[in-house]
Amino acid sequence: MDVFLQTLVAGILKGGLYALIGMGMTLIMGVMGIINLAQGQLMMVSMYITYVLFSVFKIDPYLSLLIAMPALFLLGVLIQRQLLNPLMKVETILPHNQVLMTVGIGMVLTEVIRFIFKSDYRSVSTTYSNQTFFLGHISFSVALTVAFFIAVAFTLAMFWFLMKTDLGRSIRATAQDKDAATLMGVNTARITVITFGLGSALAACAGTLLAPVFYIFPDIGGPFTSKAFVITILGGLGSTVGAIFGGLTLGIAESMGPTYLGMDYENIIGMVIFVLVLVFLPSGFKRLTKI
Amino acid sequence: MSFFKADNLVKHFGGLAAVNNVSFEVRKGEIFGLIGPNGSGKTTTFNLISGIHRLNSGKVIFKGQEIHRLPTHKICKLGIGRTFQVVKPLGRMTVLDNVIAAAFVRVNTMREARELALQTIDFCGLLPVQNLLAKSLPIAWRKRLEITRAMATRPDLLLLDETSAGLNPTELLKAIELIKKIRDSGTTVIIIEHIMHVIMSISDRIHAINFGQTIGEGTPQEVAQNKAVIEAYLGTDYA
């Protein structure tokens, strides 16, 4: 029983963070209809920013959120404006050009980082990186727990933003029907740019929060992109609440897999769930929610 | 044995009955009209006949065979062709290629398909544009392409869904001509139309529906004087 609870806890904590990455991707998916396959790479960039801020300027990761998130927001805005917006008007045989463009962007991000930092594994070792605390027999990683609560805070902030602010409503409107939104006075061109920025900022948040806990290397982006789209599909494309459920589900599954099936099954279990959901529940958990 | 019979068709979408016990019979060789205000269930009825939606209950019987459980492509092979209200040209193929693709349901070799396609294109008056890309055509030609493609499948029954919407008076006259030509060549036609004088002038009989239910059937003259029909279109003041 203890093992089960321990695994569950670890899964939930990780899942909360995964939800952040998933939310970023699903937001972009909902508004622009593109699958951002560079989501993990954007997160990776943020991890490196955190690393530099920590190792050179001795800034604590949780503080570097204030730098990393705006930085990635700007990067996202630039990417959308210069590279993705121009594609929206072009008609091609394969409509997947936008998705492919994000793949190219992901590759470039990875290689540029690799050029600057080489492929060595880096780590951000704070005082609390390895600390744990106990509730009964269950151990909680301090870093993950703090990250979890910050992630929850940002998630709630995201909801408040989407539901209560004008900009948030404009984003939701654009996601539901771009043309109708335009007719209602929403500057959809600006919204798409802002949304990509937001999605990138969310990836940055996840990256910075995870930096104290994961080894950092250029290729870490890829697996996280995979996780992000599994979460997005699980939750239902465009559904922010769904992304939360998706993130938790994946986190728990990835925890249970290695514990009960073996170390090698960590990634494969995510993929199998993914295919199952694609086939049997194509709209994901979205049905349960309204955003 | 009737040529075509729709028997108590019922289709629900969620809580809404889009089609609620609609029945009618179509005789071979006639032009049968289906009218009703917007949202009355006309296109849904077509979708039920051509297998795009599944019936909740009821039957569709064509040439003595129950077809309502068959997939769309089989229904086409059995001899029912259709056009879509919002036209679906195969945009990046030429007009000729569009029709050749349709012809392949009846023949097997490239040469035969090309021949059948050209014959159909000639019949429908699209020869001048055969080498243009479908997506470059203006709406009137697109609608004509839609019909041509359906005709290349050599249907015994053709379902025309609002082929006149968006056409100017000249184009309209030509469209009516084509439909009559199609009937004269041996194809039975069920036509959904909004534009009254089109459907009144070419239909042999008309079936009227509103809110998914039958409100009248008969010759054009009879239907024109049907109180429920007038009410549906113009409101109770005119009935």
Place this chain on the structure above:
Amino acid sequence: MLSEMKKNLYPLIFLLALAVFPFLAREEYYEHLVILFMMWVIIGSSWNLLAGYTGRVSFGHAAFFGSGAYAAGLLTYHYGISPWWGMATGGLLATAVAFPFGWITFRLRGAYFALATLALNEVLKDAAKIAEPLTNGMVGILIMPTFSSKLPYYYIIMAMMVLTILCMRLTVHSKLGYYFVSIREDQDAAESMGINTTRYKMISLGIGTFWTGLAGAFYMNYMGFIDPSVVFSLQDISIAAVLVGIVGGAGTIYGPAVGAFVMIAVQEFFRSGFFGVFKYFGDKTGSAAFATLSEFVKSAHALGFGLLVIFVILLLPNGIVGDWGKIKKRVFRVKTVG
């Protein structure tokens, strides 16, 4: 008639050049490059049939390449059967994997299907790593190559390439081709035209994976060594396949060949440090700057790949063959009508 002959002339000339190339090449390394090129023409063409013509874009084609490679390798590894028999089974195993996959995913449209292929890629890769008794896990499979020189491999892959292209041409200009494109353009319209879209999607999947599986089996024979991270590689095989298809021009017959050429050329450009030009200048002038530049370019080939993707999508979205008119206008200042 003349244009028909002209259309066949260029490919034939190119084929002739390929045939005599081994005797002109100074190093075996260049033979190796052309062998890779021809292998990629096969992978790209079969990807293109599925994605470019039928509209079912695959982001995980390595799943089929790897299946083919393992089919050939495992037969030798476990039963000592000559890996050339594995060639035949390579294509068949790839298709055997594709069909149930296609069956499960036939309802999926567009991007969902693409993601599913990505998932299949990852699942097979992990499965190959985990199933050690069968596949030797991460260690991979090592077999003795049949031939010691590259020449026989060269002509074998060339024959396979010609077969693939002929298959493509035959398919595209037949009922199959028309049906595939109809499905791509509008699936609902296709159904109402009497096209059994499920059946034809499966056929397209079958052809589009068979040749890739065959290429995988060839790879096993040629390289003598495979492991899961190489033959099921997302970046080096799956994304590369997409790139080859898109750079050349999806939905064209010779597009993939052009794409394969560009990809190999770009990779070689980087690996050799701009074809050794920088090194040449470095030696001539004794300047260290050229040496560093050369080193930088060499290590940047993955970066170059990524930039190529971005560049092509931004400027040549229909590929080199697809946007050839555009290129002619800009580069050659050819005047086109309208």
